[in-house]
């Protein structure tokens with residue numbers, strides 16, 4: 001599996017810069033680059049080649065009822081070439097020009113630079129990845145059909161897909177170590193700026209990724225189970241803040257999204273580090289670690305969008321956005337290190353073997369370094385905050401517009417005592433249906449991305465290994481062919497006896513397969529407890545029109561969350 005690429009350069013360029021150029025030359029993020037001093041550049045696969053990947057039964061990721069086209073499951077037979085896939089002709093012509101350059105120009109470093117800077121498909125990939133624009137995707141599919149190819153310079157093409165059967169085919173052909181390619185600015189921050197050995201769970205692949213993932217998943221759930229009482233307390237604190245912050249009309253201000261961030265971070269650090277961090281402390285007069293962390297996080301989430309869209313100029317020049325990103329990530333990194341130090345110290349002082357199972361599991365694993373612990377926690381902050389709070393905001397909105405659903409949910413919730421346990425939450429089937437439904441209508445991560453690890457045949461087209469795939473899964477949520485009255489908020493659909501017949505590839509809010517969201521259960525549980533507490537206490541209204549999902553890089557609600565929380 002080791003791919004080797006030797007590139008000669010006559011220029012005496014900076015090694016660091018070359019590393020970047022070469023690693024950017026390829027989309028496959030699993031590889032690292034080492035630079036030889038004799039001006040030869042070698043790319044070597046970082047994956048531990050000696051350890052073959054374990055056999056994985058791909059069928060377990062595929063829904064039993066799923067209808068596959070016969071020719072897509074069989075070994076590849078006759079097929080149309082990759083070049084036959086339709087796509088914008090202008091990109092095709094531009095790519096023809098750029099693809100001819102290596103033959104004319106011996107200086108491939110410059111070529112590599114230009115590739116990254118001007119690659120048409122990279123540009124589109126950056127815009128579309130993680131969300132892009134719904135109309136943009138729809139237009140491509142309307143004009144070119146269900147399989148669209150965006151030609152890129154130097155063969156860096158992107159294929160756009162959306163149909164569930166195509167997703168099934170992609171995931172079925174994925175190997176046990178899938179690769180995704182996005183959020184490159186965070187990857188660069190960690191590898192180049194912080195000089196960490198690994199970029200973190202979200203970015204790594206191969207056996208390194210498997211070690212991180214296996215170490216983290218179960219202890220995260222154990223931590224949540226162990227600290228249920230404290231999760232209750234943190235939600236109660238949040239409800240208390242709502243009561244304090246409401247105006248005379250019982251309406252919260254337009255900083256309610258930040259309030260949700262506070263709640264999420266307080267819960268996350270309680271569960272992972274067994275530490276109270278003070279995000280919900282009142283009043284927040286002076287600057288504390290919590291307030292500094294929160295403003296750095298908000299700035300980071302804003303800046304990630306600026307860095308990721310369009311051309312990635314920051315790969316070569318320190319742009320303003322890049323500097324802002326570094327400053328704020330550094331600030332979070334410093335505070336996170338302090339939190340971890342405190343948690344470790346407290347574990348040692350108390351000699352409490354059961355404390356912080358999450359942190360203990362990480363520390364106990366010799367293969368996990370201190371920087372891995374930081375990147376794991378940081379991924380949970382960066383990915384978990386936006387997705388979890390987005391889901392809660394959109395669910396509150398749908399409940400406010402569907403008073404029948406709100407009433408039904410309250411009836412279910414009323415059957416349980418206020419201090420809720422994990423088994424109570426498990427029994428609340430309508431609450432779970434509401435969460436599933438809001439994730440179907442407005443998935444916080446609307447686009448899934450993969451880099452193909454083998455050739456895959458979609459319809460009659462053969463798509464080669466290493467091609468980037470963007471899968472616009474959110475489009476299916478709004479198609480009546482997959483969900484009756486698809487645009488309506490109908491939690492009941494998930495409780496009917498027919499619910500099993502929905503195609504699992506028609507809605508994938510947590511992604512799919514081995515690299516799907518590692519915190520699905522954790523997130524659903526956190527959301528459930530907070531919604532439980534809110535609906536127990538308040539009737540919810542919203543007077544400012546329709547809140548939708550922004551479909552940006554990390555989706556956010558399109559309107560201020562000025563809910564009315566009316567005492568029951």
Ligand code: HEM
Pocket residue numbers: 180201202203213379380381383384385387388391439443444445448449508509510511512513514515516517518519520522523524
């Ligand atoms: C409603 C809440 C959430 C949604 C909808 C969501 C969705 C997703 C999606 C779509 C992916 C990419 C999956 C793929 O490519 O197949 C992902 C990955 C990931 N999510 Fe979540 N997520 C949520 C909450 C969280 C939370 C709370 C955490 C952390 C505590 C988290 C941690 C991660 C991590 C670490 C990954 C990368 C996993 C890997 O590469 O192995 N997510 N999430």
